[in-house]
Amino acid sequence: MRWGKLPHHKTLEDYDFSFQPDLDPRKVKGLAALSFVEAKANAALLGPPGVGKTHIAVAACRAGCSVYFTSLDDTVRNLTAAEAAGRLTNKFGTYLRPSVLVADEVGYQPLERAEANLVFQVISKHYEKGSIILTSNKTFSEWGQVFGDEALAIAILDRLLHHCDVIPVNGPGYRLKNRLAAIERDAQVA
Ligand code: ADP
Ligand code: MG
Numbered sequence: 802m803r804w805g806k807l808p809h810h811k812t813l814e815d816y817d818f819s820f821q822p823d824l825d826p827r828k829v830k831g832l833a834a835l836s837f838v839e840a841k842a843n844a845a846l847l848g849p850p851g852v853g854k855t856h857i858a859v860a861a862c863r864a865g866c867s868v869y870f871t872s873l874d875d876t877v878r879n880l881t882a883a884e885a886a887g888r889l890t891n892k893f894g895t896y897l898r899p900s901v902l903v904a905d906e907v908g909y910q911p912l913e914r915a916e917a918n919l920v921f922q923v924i925s926k927h928y929e930k931g932s933i934i935l936t937s938n939k940t941f942s943e944w945g946q947v948f949g950d951e952a953l954a955i956a957i958l959d960r961l962l963h964h965c966d967v968i969p970v971n972g973p974g975y976r977l978k979n980r981l982a983a984i985e986r987d988a989q990v991a
Contacts, residue, residue, distance in 0.1 A: 832861035851974030854936035869899040908939035917948040
């Protein structure tokens, strides 16, 4: 088991499903099943900040025999640097070797054309060879803006969505819940 660069080791046991009543626990637990990895299926966790998309992505990828966790921005930065150094083919291996690639935070930064093209290459090389679990705060209809090109976004989505569980997580933000509770507590003490 290779853990890539996981931001933490939270599990689905740590995830409070009662806080996201619209989220089907079975769907989420399906991602952590071996069959998901064996089918080389993809998953997209979509929703606003703080709903637990990254938490679920990290917890889900436990079924993979090898996992690489990266933000899309880091991927783009690393691939761009590798391309400039003439080591692009080698660098692609980092993203293509693991059985599960977690691409966190798709859509936080709009990409340049050359950057979007690198992402397309990763997705198309990964297609039907391994699983991708991505998280995004954008809807798929906004991907044209994210990738700076409608046709390229469609080409990426075409491969990504062919075998993909799309899981919207649209409930309240968890960070804010704790913050608001703390603020209310402080206000009562004062
Ligand atoms: P996102 O990636 O959607 O912005 P994160 O996964 O980073 O959100 O979640 C923010 C923080 O809140 C993390 O520490 C995460 O573990 C926690 N969290 C979010 N939702 C839940 C939940 N339903 N139950 C337990 N912890 C949660
Ligand atoms: Mg996140």
